[in-house]
Amino acid sequence: MIGTLDSKIPPGPLASKWANHKDHSRLVSPANRRKFEIIVVGSGLAGGSAAATLGEQGYNVKCFCYQDSPRRAHSIAAQGGINAAKNYQNDGDSVFRLFYDTIKGGDFRSREANVYRLAEVSNLIIDQCVEQGVPFAREYGGLLANRSFGGAQVSRTFYARGQTGQQLLLGAYQALCRQITAGTVKMFPQTEMLELVVVNGHAKGIITRSLITGEIQRHAGDAVVLASGGYGNVFYLSTNARGSNVTATYRAYKKGALFANPCYTQIHPTCIPVSGSYQSKLTLMSESLRNDGRVWVPKARGDKRPPEQIPEAERDYYLERKYPSFGNLSPRDIASRAAKEVCDDGRGAGESGRGVYLDFKDAIARLGEETIRERYGNLFDIYEKITAESAYQRPMRIYPAVHYTMGGLWVDYNLMSNLPGLHVIGEANFSDHGANRLGASALMQGLADGYFVLPYTLPNYLAGEVGKRPGTDAPAFEQVERDVRARVQKMLDVNGSRSVDSFHRELGLLLWDKCGMARNATGLREALARIPQIRDEFWRDVRILPQKNETYNQSLERAGRVADFLEFGELMCIDALTRDESCGGHFREEHQTPDGEALRNDEEFASVFAWEYQGNGAIEPPKLHREPLEFETVQLAQRSYK
Amino acid sequence: MNFRLRVWRQKSSDEKGRLVDYDAPDISPNTSFLEMLDIVNERLIERGEEPIAFDSDCREGICGTCSLTINGEAHGPSHPGAACQLYMRRFTDGETITVEPFRARPFHFIKDLVVNRGALDRIVQAGGFISARAGSAPEANSIPVPKHDADRAMEAAACIGCGACAAACPNGSAMLFTSAKVSHLAFLPQGHPERVTRALRMVSAMDAEGFGNCTNTYECEAVCPAEISASFIAKLNREFARASFAKKLGD
Amino acid sequence: MIVAVTGVILVLFVIGHLLGNLQIFLGPEWINSYAQHLRDLGGFLWAIRLFLLIAVLLHIYYTIWLAIENRRARGSYREREPVKASFASRHMAMSGLIILAFIFYHLAHFTVRVTDPRFALLKADPLNRYDVYSMMVYGFQNVIVSAFYVLAMFLLALHLSHGASSFFQSLGLNDKKLTPRLARIGRVVAWLIFIGYTSIPVAVLLGLVKPAQQL
Numbered sequence A: 001m002i003g004t005l006d007s008k009i010p011p012g013p014l015a016s017k018w019a020n021h022k023d024h025s026r027l028v029s030p031a032n033r034r035k036f037e038i039i040v041v042g043s044g045l046a047g048g049s050a051a052a053t054l055g056e057q058g059y060n061v062k063c064f065c066y067q068d069s070p071r072r073a074h075s076i077a078a079q080g081g082i083n084a085a086k087n088y089q090n091d092g093d094s095v096f097r098l099f100y101d102t103i104k105g106g107d108f109r110s111r112e113a114n115v116y117r118l119a120e121v122s123n124l125i126i127d128q129c130v131e132q133g134v135p136f137a138r139e140y141g142g143l144l145a146n147r148s149f150g151g152a153q154v155s156r157t158f159y160a161r162g163q164t165g166q167q168l169l170l171g172a173y174q175a176l177c178r179q180i181t182a183g184t185v186k187m188f189p190q191t192e193m194l195e196l197v198v199v200n201g202h203a204k205g206i207i208t209r210s211l212i213t214g215e216i217q218r219h220a221g222d223a224v225v226l227a228s229g230g231y232g233n234v235f236y237l238s239t240n241a242r243g244s245n246v247t248a249t250y251r252a253y254k255k256g257a258l259f260a261n262p263c264y265t266q267i268h269p270t271c272i273p274v275s276g277s278y279q280s281k282l283t284l285m286s287e288s289l290r291n292d293g294r295v296w297v298p299k300a301r302g303d304k305r306p307p308e309q310i311p312e313a314e315r316d317y318y319l320e321r322k323y324p325s326f327g328n329l330s331p332r333d334i335a336s337r338a339a340k341e342v343c344d345d346g347r348g349a350g351e352s353g354r355g356v357y358l359d360f361k362d363a364i365a366r367l368g369e370e371t372i373r374e375r376y377g378n379l380f381d382i383y384e385k386i387t388a389e390s391a392y393q394r395p396m397r398i399y400p401a402v403h404y405t406m407g408g409l410w411v412d413y414n415l416m417s418n419l420p421g422l423h424v425i426g427e428a429n430f431s432d433h434g435a436n437r438l439g440a441s442a443l444m445q446g447l448a449d450g451y452f453v454l455p456y457t458l459p460n461y462l463a464g465e466v467g468k469r470p471g472t473d474a475p476a477f478e479q480v481e482r483d484v485r486a487r488v489q490k491m492l493d494v495n496g497s498r499s500v501d502s503f504h505r506e507l508g509l510l511l512w513d514k515c516g517m518a519r520n521a522t523g524l525r526e527a528l529a530r531i532p533q534i535r536d537e538f539w540r541d542v543r544i545l546p547q548k549n550e551t552y553n554q555s556l557e558r559a560g561r562v563a564d565f566l567e568f569g570e571l572m573c574i575d576a577l578t579r580d581e582s583c584g585g586h587f588r589e590e591h592q593t594p595d596g597e598a599l600r601n602d603e604e605f606a607s608v609f610a611w612e613y614q615g616n617g618a619i620e621p622p623k624l625h626r627e628p629l630e631f632e633t634v635q636l637a638q639r640s641y642k
Numbered sequence B: 001m002n003f004r005l006r007v008w009r010q011k012s013s014d015e016k017g018r019l020v021d022y023d024a025p026d027i028s029p030n031t032s033f034l035e036m037l038d039i040v041n042e043r044l045i046e047r048g049e050e051p052i053a054f055d056s057d058c059r060e061g062i063c064g065t066c067s068l069t070i071n072g073e074a075h076g077p078s079h080p081g082a083a084c085q086l087y088m089r090r091f092t093d094g095e096t097i098t099v100e101p102f103r104a105r106p107f108h109f110i111k112d113l114v115v116n117r118g119a120l121d122r123i124v125q126a127g128g129f130i131s132a133r134a135g136s137a138p139e140a141n142s143i144p145v146p147k148h149d150a151d152r153a154m155e156a157a158a159c160i161g162c163g164a165c166a167a168a169c170p171n172g173s174a175m176l177f178t179s180a181k182v183s184h185l186a187f188l189p190q191g192h193p194e195r196v197t198r199a200l201r202m203v204s205a206m207d208a209e210g211f212g213n214c215t216n217t218y219e220c221e222a223v224c225p226a227e228i229s230a231s232f233i234a235k236l237n238r239e240f241a242r243a244s245f246a247k248k249l250g251d
Numbered sequence C: 001m002i003v004a005v006t007g008v009i010l011v012l013f014v015i016g017h018l019l020g021n022l023q024i025f026l027g028p029e030w031i032n033s034y035a036q037h038l039r040d041l042g043g044f045l046w047a048i049r050l051f052l053l054i055a056v057l058l059h060i061y062y063t064i065w066l067a068i069e070n071r072r073a074r075g076s077y078r079e080r081e082p083v084k085a086s087f088a089s090r091h092m093a094m095s096g097l098i099i100l101a102f103i104f105y106h107l108a109h110f111t112v113r114v115t116d117p118r119f120a121l122l123k124a125d126p127l128n129r130y131d132v133y134s135m136m137v138y139g140f141q142n143v144i145v146s147a148f149y150v151l152a153m154f155l156l157a158l159h160l161s162h163g164a165s166s167f168f169q170s171l172g173l174n175d176k177k178l179t180p181r182l183a184r185i186g187r188v189v190a191w192l193i194f195i196g197y198t199s200i201p202v203a204v205l206l207g208l209v210k211p212a213q214q215l
């Protein structure tokens, strides 16, 4: 049903595409804007900034989030910073360099035009945020400070202590609050989108459930904007918030929107490891620790002695051994995979055997405890708070963890999916990071989409849609609402014996094992065989208490999300299996260079994989659409860290 | 470790609630408090009993969702830190632990340990922002901000909006929360044009929600996971006095 | 704000009043002439009394109103563990109300002098002034009266140990560094006031201060 994918990339030279496009996009006049209702699902950096900006322009916006306040969206947790090509450091940064670094960081699996636009608007974001009152770090002269971040040779990252995401989100949240007061935005907290409503092939509404009362509601709009974040929680354990989910985007997928590159997930090498089977969440530790820490595991399998009792000769400093030139500073993906390997080999540290030591003993001996405290004091404190161990005395234990998902709903240059009217922004779309995201660029993308891209591209769609918003009594709404109710009821009626979380944990472990840091065809096939079984079991044996929709029911909330993960996990594995190359965060063991780096296959796979849902009810294999990636400006090259 | 929990159970605001005892045996000291509740819930579901409703999201102390009063202290005994950053090793083996929701009149009760803190959002909606239309901002470095002011603004802006201050306050006052936002914006030059209306509106919104009045017990500061200083309350009082005065002059 | 301003006025009064009263240790000459001076102010004394009365009334009116509002706003916990709030700060209304009762008694005792029939028997001092000195001494020789004074002063000190620094915060006259210092100074001042006031009945009871005339 879908022909070739049209990315709608404007013609002309890369640097003037966006300007040209804006000049020729259609507009909606101020007087007409209030006639439009825009539905925005999500209040993170992307959704919050988009809802506020569209409200400012005079549209009527309905904004939804599942938390009890829009300010709690998961963007709040981002720590490091946000990139922009301001070149305040006078170190040779430019829009082009930011663009190039991002394309290369993404292992040449993203669209040039989108990424260039992102770099172009990055500077506006900083201006906007400063004006909103975001307290970025400053130098003594009162001007903005920068720090360096991975994947770049310039210092272009703006930050607000270790809480950049929080401060940026509060900026967007405050702008949103202003529009709520002005009456242009109506906020629906604790309201979860359960379905997309498509009328005559256009996305024209959603069905929601109030998490407080269980009320199922219809909302009609002239356009729907999904800004529902990433799906990292498909792995159960990740650095994402507990409630992060794939439901909004997956439901849209089931209604015909294409899901692009679901297998692109990013694993961060330095997180605090899992300590018990009931752990619910992983916490990130800054990567900068690897500057002074040495990574090792015991040489012998099953060596459970405390680290200080393991003599020097019986330690394997495996990163230094395997990658003599880069050692402990080898790139994220390599470090992550190497840790997995030694743990798989039974040599992992700690109770669970899933961890490696990051040892500061030598650094402390060399530099003194004071210097180390100065550099990493706050990180050591966080570590101690969680593990009750002092990293000054014994080595830290770290392990990689799922952190970000580059895949998402397919969108064109206008951030509109193949389903007309459905726009997707922020981590929920696939657009800008290719197969790997550079640090400090997700915040940039979310805000770029919300403040400066969507407000220009959405009118382009709306201009042709005057007066086409259906009433909520349209048959499509009727039908979809009935489906939603039936599904909820079906879930409640199972009344089996296992908790929702137990299924989620099982799925997560499986995916982490087979579709995590390293993947291979055999493992993926095993996962593909196993997931439907877990899913069946879920629908046969899940137990939701209270067994009732019309109430605050956290079991039911989670069950809906897990049910979607149980289907989505399969899509992810299919994508990973089909992408028979390694690139960025997608590492197929079959395809690596002799020294263990990802080996791309540009001939066959320099394209976006966009999946179309097939069939109703039963899970049939989805249909693959390829969008070829054309590189006019950059030269495809093997990423090299030597 | 083994614990005995006394947990507030209440199905809805219409029904009466009470403390119910649960055993939590076999808990690893490295379990977080919320994970301990997860375990208890898991066992409740196995037994066919309704799990305890409690709220959380980030589980790393930044989103402000978790909201438990543990042994009579907002966010529990380990300050500064949110309930999600509390670990069971902080308790003694065999201890009885009482868990209640955050309570203050404007926090409307939902279920068990969950309350609605929308009142805090409405305080911000009353004026806790800078009216800066997207696209109209001047170049970011065109207005230098003294580092000291930027740092103070950041200290105030660190508030995670959890509402522990109001829940712990013997007067149910949200002054710490409100003062953090007013101070954050008042420290920055960008916040100055709306300084007067902001202070007045946010304070009257706070009163309208039914929060109590500050009598300087500093209970808020003691439980605040973001270490917001009560000196911002003094700043709010100052801002409010200044604004009231400015408004009188203006009229 | 009004609570804080009236509170400050009352604190200043309490300090001034204490300095006046402490003159008892300097002998009848001092305190009697001080009392006479006060009375000589005539209309102005009434103005001051009126001013204080208004301050007390406003203070009480607003604090009671606040206390009611605050009681309504706070959550009703089954279990509550104060982390930082001092005992004094949590019991302002209680200490305040007992002080109020004390003020009534105190006025009846030494200003209107209706509680002790002996006061009427006191002769004027050699300079023909009312012998306030002896009145105080006789007044405090009663252990129960003195005990009530000491108790009231204790509560006053408690009230002020919070109030005397708290108003800086309420008026926005402090910052992060000053606050703890002010709190400490406030407590010291409050307890100095306690020592100052209680020293009088204690001294009388111990017989260190004797009446200037026999009845």
Ligand SMILES: Cc1cc2nc3c(=O)[nH]c(=O)nc-3n(C[C@H](O)[C@H](O)[C@H](O)COP(=O)(O)OP(=O)(O)OC[C@H]3O[C@@H](n4cnc5c(N)ncnc54)[C@H](O)[C@@H]3O)c2cc1C
Binding pocket: A041, A042, A043, A044, A045, A046, A047, A064, A065, A066, A067, A070, A072, A073, A074, A075, A076, A077, A078, A079, A080, A081, A082, A164, A165, A191, A192, A193, A194, A227, A228, A229, A230, A239, A240, A241, A244, A245, A247, A248, A284, A403, A404, A425, A426, A427, A428, A439, A440, A441, A442, A443, A444, A446
């Ligand atoms: C620990 C951590 C640290 C990070 N650090 C950095 C960093 O330093 N720099 C950087 O650039 N990036 C960082 N990232 C990545 C970045 O934070 C995210 O990619 C980005 O914030 C995502 O923003 P978003 O607006 O797309 O989604 P989110 O902020 O996740 O918001 C999703 C919104 O959608 C709503 N929602 C979801 N599902 C539904 C539904 N079904 N119905 C209704 N509403 C729904 C939610 O309520 C929420 O409001 C970090 C991520 C993590 C986890």
Ligand code: HEM
Binding pocket: B215, B216, C001, C003, C004, C006, C007, C008, C009, C010, C011, C014, C059, C060, C063, C064, C066, C067, C089, C090, C091, C092, C093, C095, C096, C097, C098, C099, C100, C159, C160, C162, C163, C164, C166, C167, C168, C170
């Ligand atoms: C003898 C004279 C008194 C003095 C000097 C005094 C002084 C003060 C001061 C300085 C404060 C702090 C104000 C602030 O920080 O906002 C205060 C608060 C208060 N005072 Fe008094 N006061 C006196 C008598 C009383 C009396 C008679 C009452 C009787 C009701 C009272 C009740 C209160 C209350 C209730 C508060 C507010 C604290 C709370 O609500 O818990 N005070 N007082």
Ligand code: SF4
Binding pocket: B158, B159, B160, B161, B162, B163, B164, B165, B166, B176, B177, B180, B220, B223, B224, B225, B226, B227, B228
């Ligand atoms: S001031 Fe502190 S306690 Fe109050 S809401 Fe903010 S973070 Fe929570």
Ligand code: FES
Binding pocket: B055, B056, B057, B058, B059, B060, B061, B062, B063, B064, B065, B066, B082, B083, B084, B085
């Ligand atoms: S769950 Fe986010 S602060 Fe506790």
